[in-house]
Amino acid sequence: PHMKKQHAGRIINVISTAGLTTKADRSVYHASKWAITGFTRSLAMELSPFNIGVTGFYPGAMKTDFFKKAGLEKNMNEHMDLAEAVRCLEFIINTDASVSISDLSIRPTE
Secondary structure, eight states: OHHHHHTOEEEEEEOOGGGTOOOTTOHHHHHHHHHHHHHHHHHHHHHGGGTEEEEEEEEOOBOOSHHHHTTOOOOOTTSBOHHHHHHHHHHHHHSOTTSOOOEEEEOOOO
């Protein structure tokens, strides 16, 4: 309501590249991410008359403690640094409101 009242704003939904792609044996995980993608795209259409931008941000594999905290060992050598994802989020945030960024997907190079 605050953004609608000021007729400006930006919403960024951090999703996952799993919201754009699929892999075997991960159907429930992908379904949840695709649901957020659908929500994000619908919300963008609903809020555009109010000059509110909605972006889906889709980061790929990042170096985090996610698996370690779950008690799993995973080689993170080929994952991207979290700082790179933060730089991309800053890019979205700092882009002029007159520019719409509907989706931004990033992943580590191999």
